Amino acid sequence: GAGVSQTPSNKVTEKGKYVELRCDPISGHTALYWYxxxxxxxxxxxxxxxxxxxxxxxxxxNDRFFAVRPEGSVSTxxxxxxxxGDSAVYLCASSAYLGTANEQYFGPGTRLTVT
Amino acid sequence: xxxxxxxxxxxxxxxxxxxxxxxxxxxxxxPSLFWYVQYPGEGLQLLLKATxxxxxxxxxxxxxxxxKETTSFHLxxxxxxxxxxxxxxxxLSEAYGGATxxxxxxxxxxxxxxx
Numbered sequence: 001g002a003g004v005s006q007t008p009s010n011k012v013t014e015k016g017k018y019v020e021l022r023c024d025p026i027s028g029h030t031a032l033y034w035y036x037x038x039x040x041x042x043x044x045x046x047x048x049x050x051x052x053x054x055x056x057x058x059x060x061x062n063d064r065f066f067a068v069r070p071e072g073s074v075s076t077x078x079x080x081x082x083x084x085g086d087s088a089v090y091l092c093a094s095s096a097y098l099g100t101a102n103e104q105y106f107g108p109g110t111r112l113t114v115t
Numbered sequence: 116x117x118x119x120x121x122x123x124x125x126x127x128x129x130x131x132x133x134x135x136x137x138x139x140x141x142x143x144x145x146p147s148l149f150w151y152v153q154y155p156g157e158g159l160q161l162l163l164k165a166t167x168x169x170x171x172x173x174x175x176x177x178x179x180x181x182x183k184e185t186t187s188f189h190l191x192x193x194x195x196x197x198x199x200x201x202x203x204x205x206x207l208s209e210a211y212g213g214a215t216x217x218x219x220x221x222x223x224x225x226x227x228x229x230x
Contacts, residue, residue, distance in 0.1 A: 004158075033217060042119075042204050042220030043159070056217065091159070095216070102216060106151075106159040 002026070004107035006092050012113045013082055021077040021110045025094030032075050033104060034067055035091040043091050049075060082114045117142045121205045121221035128195055128228050136190040136224045138179075138205035146207040148172075148181050148188040149218065153202045162190075162203070200228045 005024045013019050025032050031050055035043035045059040049069045057067070064082075069075040079086055089111050093104040122137040140148065150162040150172070163172030168183035177192045188205060205221040 031216070035218075040222070042206070042222050043218070045217040045219070048217055059217070093159075093218075103161050103164070104216075104218060105161075108158045 004092055004094055004105050006090075006107040006110050008110060009108065010111045010113075012115060014115055015082060015084060017082050017114075019079050019082060019112065021079075021090050021112070023075045023077070023092030023094075023107060025073065025075070025092070026096075026105055027073075029094035029096050029105075030072070031095045031097070031102075031104075032069060033093040033095075034075070034077050035093065037089045037091055037109070039088075046077070046090075079112075082112075084114045087112055087114045117146065117207060117209055117219050119205050119207055119219055119221040121203075121224055123222070124202075124225035126224060126226045128226070130197055130228055130230050131194045132228075134190070134192040134195045134199075134226070136203055136205075136226070138188045138190065138221060140186050140188065140205075140207050142186075142207055142209070144209070145183075146209055148179070149206045149208065150177070150179055150188070150190050151204040151206060151220075153204065153223075155201070159204070195226070195228045197228045197230050200226055202226070 007022045034046040037043045048056040052072045064080045067077045089109040091109045092107045095102045095104045118141045147166045149164045151159045152162045163174040165172040165181035171180045179190045202223045204223045206218045
């Protein structure tokens with residue numbers, strides 16, 4: 001079956017611009033996560049959705065970052081007034097149910113470059 | 116807060132050599148522990164996991180044992196192959212009240228296996 005997909009795969013934008021990154025989770029997965037991976041680092045948690053609601057947004061770095069999941073499936077990560085420091089690979093993951101041992105399935109990521 | 120520390124790379128081995136990648140963690144409560152692998156040009160994939168103390172996770176010849184007394188989850192393989200060349204990430208999933216199951220990752224260890 002289809003895995004987690006993310007679009008676009010690459011995004012180059014100018015400093016100060018607005019960007020949207022899309023994630024399509026595995027069908028039926030209720031939990032959805034966004035992570036950010038900077039060069040040479042492990043992924044860092046940004047936000048978690050259970051269904052339509054953001055259950056934990058403690059990882060969002062500031063109020064320029066926002067994410068939605070209006071119908072409990074596709075999610076969009078939105079970044080306003082982008083800065084060069086936002087350049088990273090943004091990863092989306094989904095899982096079938098809650099539980100600390102539950103496997104998260106990762107998408108290929110969107111590489112964001114802010115010039 | 117919870118954290119994961121893993122050995123820095125790169126780790127360069129000859130084919131059929133023994134592999135150990137060290138991972139230690141700091142956590143409140145009783146987390147689940149994971150090893151994820153990222154092959155060149157691919158997304159993160161779960162390699163193995165362990166959910167409680169003394170559990171051993173295993174997959175594709177790799178093993179790791181959850182050691183609560185030393186707060187460690189070292190990855191081992193008896194005989195590596197060129198196809199094992201990848202970046203390996205140790206991670207934990209928090210397991211206390213209201214947990215969102217977000218993953219906390221180490222910085223990753225690059226393994227390069229030479230023929």
